Amino acid sequence: MAATGACFFSAPLFHCQLLSRKPNLDQIPCFAVSIDRVSPAVVTENQNHREKRERQIHVANKNENSWEEKAKQRLNGWKEYLEQSKELIESDGGPAPRWFSPLEWECGSRLENSPLLLSLPGIDGVGLGLILHHQKLGRIFDIWCLHIPVADRTPFTELVKIVDKTVKSEYERSPNRPIYLVGESLGACLALAVAALNPDIDLVLILANPATSFKGSNLELLTPLLEALPEPFSPDLADILRLTAGNSLRMVLHNVVKGLPIRNTAEELVKDFATFSLSLPVLADILPKETLLWKLKMLKSASAYAHSRLSAIKAQTLILCSGNDQLLPSQQEGERLQKLLPKCELRKFDDSGHFLFLEGSIDLVTIIKGTSYYRRSKYHDYGSDFIPPTLDEAKQIIESSGLFDFVASAVMLSTLEDGTVVKGLAGIPSEGPVLFVGYHMLLGLEKIPLVSRIFLERNILLRGMAHPMMFMRSKKGNLPDISSYDKLRVMGAVPVAPTNLFKLFSLNSHVLLYPGGMREALHRKGEEYKLFWPEQSEFVRMAARFGAKIVPFGAVGEDDLGQVVFDYNDLVKIPYFRSEIEKLTNEATQLRSDAGGEIANQQVHMPVILPKVPGRFYYYFGKPLETKGRKQELRDKEKSQELYLQVKSEVERCIAYLKVKREEDPYRSIGSRLLYQATHGFQSEVPTFEL
Incomplete structure (x- = not known):
């Protein structure tokens, strides 16, 4: 579709074209917006941006426990934000709020049928809160950002109407796709308010440190301080904002009450600003005192407005909360909102x-992937x-298990087509x-080296078929938080189900399946390397339908890491543990509820394991079994059962082979491997037995 006009915004970040289709905001002038939805193609990531992100990730990994380095990352994000904000504010062209769309990625295209993402600003109002994420978000979303000019005095209720009008307009245009509302602080209140007005529209809320906790926070105390400061001091709002860290602001107000001149108190505190959190932003460069006062008062009304309408919200919600938030009690508020909102998940970032x-260590797209919150229709399709x-995401995930991979020192064997x-x-x-x-070895530990090495x-x-409790729960309780499995979802894990196996095969995926499931992973004493498979085939005919190759494999090594000393049979005899096992099982989503025997829905428990001096993991992939051209043949139950038993027999054969061969490995123990690497270099590959 041809452009109706073109313009170049003064900020170099925003190459823009006018919308031929306005978002139904006749009273709100639009600027820096795209002409149409871009045609689908592969997006090429900006090299400079990618290199910068790689440097930030490298710093985050190298200095994982360094508060100073994390603070520097935050300031680096703020530096980029402030540079672009100054240019945006200088050319904001008037007082009215408006939408703009950052088009850094204009040389490429986003994913087909990408949903709309409306970015709602925090107290700054600039609309560049997602500036570090625009590149990656732009590949999977159509992004619009709300900009509120410095001189604007639009009340919160009118901002709600602006966003509400856009939501309704875009829903009418694309009723089968969700609309994402991403907001931080004030923007989170705005998103909640709009969601309350539109319970029948498919909305996905992603809220960072929502300001619904404004009452009683440090921000509430900032308003009287700003009003009390004399004019000669007021331009230096950078110093004032730093006073919001911890008890410093409370001390200032306490001294005011006692009659101590506030100028003297503040000047004394200014001398020690280096001791305050370096993560707090310098909003004073873009917010004069009068605007900041207005925004703080609006934040108070926004918090009350959103809080009073929480019961009307039906939208799918993801809350991201920081543990080092000096402005709001964000983690406590996140936990509170999770209990009040019906479809809500919570992710905590303790050091943020x-x-x-604006923190370089935070990747919003990775978070969305890990929570399975990305969808282009009514329901998420795995x-x-x-x-x-x-590549960066995969490497970070693999590196996070680097110590275990080192200890396991996996030996992998495979079989060529000729056998x-x-x-x-x-x-x-x-x-x-x-x-x-x-x-499935004990606790499913074998999947870590398996997925990373392949x-x-x-x-x-390798997309694993995982127990549904890694994705949803029947009720909340003592099971590990679902966030523990985010990395597995980023790497493609899906709930085990015939429909999902169908979808993965239709995409020509490589799929990982453990028919023994939890029963094998939580086996009893003396059951090492014993298969607990259903009696009837569960996967053969589906594989034949798509002509998938079946690769049977065995893995050994669990007994070289630990020994089960108290298993299910022991624990269930003790009343306390029996009660806990029942609670955990009721929390988990039911699986194979229509089956009987060993493979029926399993009791969830944690066996007591005595660690050993680490040995080594071994994997043996058998010869791939062809199902292509056998679709009709394998529809027959007897024929499919024959192939099923053949696969099971091959897995058992691979395990038996490895149990024998590992006895010939001179480097089976970790001591001998460390000695070898000390001699040959720690990056060298440790040998194993001869074939």
């Missing part, structure tokens, strides 16, 4: 400050809505669909 999205991890067994993964089929079927060596993303 108030302005979460097939079509899945966004593969970037030759080789070291390495050369026998793994490159083209999908492929179904890996294997044995990804790093063969550039294949």
Whole structure:
């Protein structure tokens, strides 16, 4: 579609074209907006931006426990934000709030049928709170940002009407796609208010440190301080904002009450600003005193407005809260809102400050992937809505388990098409669909080296079929928080279900399946390497329908890491543990509820394990079994059962082979491996047995 006009905004960040389709905001002038939805194609990421993000990630990993380095990352994000904000404010062109769309990625295109994302600003009002995320968000969303000019005095209720009008207009245009409202602080209140007005519109809220906790916060105390400060002092709002850290502001107000001159008190505190949190922003460069006072008063009304309408909200909500927020009690508020909102999940960032999205260590797209919050229709589709991890995301996840990979020092064998067994993964089929079927070791620990090695060596993303309790819960309780499994979801894990297996095969994926499930992963004493599979086939006919190759594999090594000393049979005899097991099982989503015997819905428990001096993990991938061309044949139950039993037999054979061969490995113990690497270099590959 041809452009109706073009303009170049003065800020170099915003190359823009006028909308031929305005967002139904006749009274609100639009600027810096795209002409149309961009045609689908692969987005090419800006090299400078990517390199900067890589440097930030490197610093985050290298200095994981360094508060000073984390503070520097926050300030680096603020530096970029302030530079662009100054240019935006200088050219904001009038007092009315308006939408703009950042088009850094204009050379490429976003994902087809991408949903609309409305970015709602915090107290600053600039609309650049997601500036560090524009590149990645722009590949999967159509982004509009709300800008509130410095001189604007639009009350909160009118801002709600502006966003509400846009939401209704865009919903009418695309009723089958969700609309995302992403807001921090004030923007979170705005998103909640709009969601309360539109319970029947499909909205997804992503809220960072919502200001619904304004009452009693440090921000509430800032208003009387600003009003009390004399004019010669007021221009230096950078200093005033730093006083919001901890008890410093309270001390100032306490001294005012006692009659101590506030100028003297503030000047004394200014001398020690270096001791305050470096993560707090310098909003004073873009907010004069009068505007800040107005925004603080509006924040108070926004908090009350949103808080009074929480019961009307039906939208899917994700709350992101910081543990080091010096402005608001964000984690406590996040926990409170999670209990009040019907479809709400919470993610905590213990070391982060108030302005979460400006921290270089935070990646909003990765968070959305990890929570399975990205969807382009009414429901999340684990097939079509899945966004593969970037190389950076995958490497960070793999590096997070680097110590375990080092201890496991996995040996991997695979089988070529001619039946030759080789070291390495050369026998793994490159083209999908492929179904890996294997044995679940104790606690499922074998999947960590398995997924990482296949990804790093063969550039294949192995999508695991996981227990549904990693994605949803029947009720809240003592099971590990669902956030514990975010990394698995980023790497493509899906709830085990026939429909999801169908979707993955239709996408030619490489799929990982453990028919023994939790029963194998939480086995009893003396049950090492024993398979607990259903009697009837669960995957053969589905694989045959798509002509998928089936790769049976075995894995051994769990008994070289620990020994089960108290299993389910022991624990269930003790009343306290029996009660706890029942509670945990009731929390977990039911699986195979229509089955009986060993593979029926399993009791959730944690066996007591005695650690050992670490041994080594071994994997053996058998020869791929073809199902292509056998669709009709394998519809027959007897034929499919024959292949099913063949796969099971192959898994058992692989396990038996590894149990024998590992006895010949001179580097089975961690001591011998460390000695070898001390001699040959710690990056060297440790040998194993001869084939």
